[in-house]
Amino acid sequence: MxxxxxxxxxxxxxxxxxxxxxxxxxxxxxxxxxxxxxxxxxxxxxxxxxxxxxxxxxxxxxxxxxxxxxxxxxxxxxxxxxxxxxxxxxxxxxxxxxxxxxxxxxxxxxxxxxxxxxxxxxxxxxxxxxxxxxxxxxxxxxxxxxxxxxxxxxxxxxxxxxxxxxxxxxxxxPNKSRFASHFRLHAGSPTSVDDFILPPVSNLNKLINSCMAIR
Structure with a gap:
């Protein structure tokens, strides 16, 4: 601050x-x-x-x-x-x-x-x-x-x-947050980008959950 x-x-x-x-x-x-x-x-x-x-x-x-x-x-x-x-x-x-x-x-x-x-x-x-x-x-x-x-x-x-x-x-x-949830990728527990595995695209619900913001 x-x-x-x-x-x-x-x-x-x-x-x-x-x-x-x-x-x-x-x-x-x-x-x-x-x-x-x-x-x-x-x-x-x-x-x-x-x-x-x-x-x-x-x-x-x-x-x-x-x-x-x-x-x-x-x-x-x-x-x-x-x-x-x-x-x-x-x-x-x-x-x-x-x-x-x-x-x-x-x-x-x-x-x-x-x-x-x-x-x-x-x-x-x-x-x-x-x-x-x-x-x-x-x-x-x-x-x-x-x-x-x-x-x-x-x-x-x-x-x-x-x-x-x-x-x-x-x-x-501000009017809009610069960190809106739909602009951020869920980091989860992986230690590198290579470790991060998305679910099959056919499973839309899992794909959406994987892209939710970190709280």
Whole structure:
């Protein structure tokens, strides 16, 4: 995962239209970006009470928010059922209303599981209002990265606040995956190409199964 500190500070003022906060350097092959948030399972480290949890993070109303209730770091964990192409994480923050509850530093981790996360990338905010984007694309190619898990850790709030408010989070992916199952060959257990034996062409079901994607 790679990110650019200059890019993550772009803001918008609309509570639900994250499109206006996106950078301009998006590869045309990835457009239009898709909101893939609901493909994942979401977990928060704590929440103040019923009505301040995951449901509020995924709600369209800017009046709703997740509020943590515990020691830092406060975490949001997003788990996809398989490796997924990811471009951006969008966050709606509102320093004007939330003040000391507003995150000032978040560390973003991605990986193949909760026990196989990368070293994390710190992202800092200065009194943000509106949508902020965190770029998870490859710095070299500007194309999507692939991961099964994203974890956001709030390690510091403005004014040394204890608990945190995040009003929305969205995960954005490309319009089409570059690793669609029908473009990939099942590798199976063979150690070389010569060891890989296709079933007879006459057996269509076995042929199709042999060409399914690795999960």
């Amino acid at each position: 790679e990110t650019d500190e200059q890019d993550v500070r772009v803001t918008a003022v609309n509570g639900y239209d994250w499109h206006v906060a996106l950078p301009k350097n998006i590869h045309e092959g990835d457009l239009p970006l898709r909101d893939i948030s609901f493909q994942a399972v979401w977990t928060v480290s704590s929440c103040k009470s019923e009505g301040n949890g995951v449901h509020e993070l995924l709600h369209d109303s800017v009046e709703k928010y997740w509020q943590s209730d515990g020691p830092q770091p406060h975490t949001v964990t997003i788990e996809f059922p398989k490796k997924t192409d990811i471009c951006f994480v969008m966050m709606y923050l509102d320093f004007k209303n939330d003040e000391s509850y507003t995150p000032s530093k978040i560390i973003v981790y991605t990986g193949s599981s909760l026990v196989h996360l990368d070293d994390g990338v710190p992202v800092e905010f200065n009194e943000p209002t509106g949508w902020q984007f965190i770029d998870l694309r490859s710095r070299r190619t500007n194309r999507p990265s692939r991961a099964m898990v994203i974890q956001l850790q709030v390690v510091h709030n403005h004014q040394n606040g204890r608990d945190t408010h995040i009003r929305h989070i969205r995960v954005l992916g």
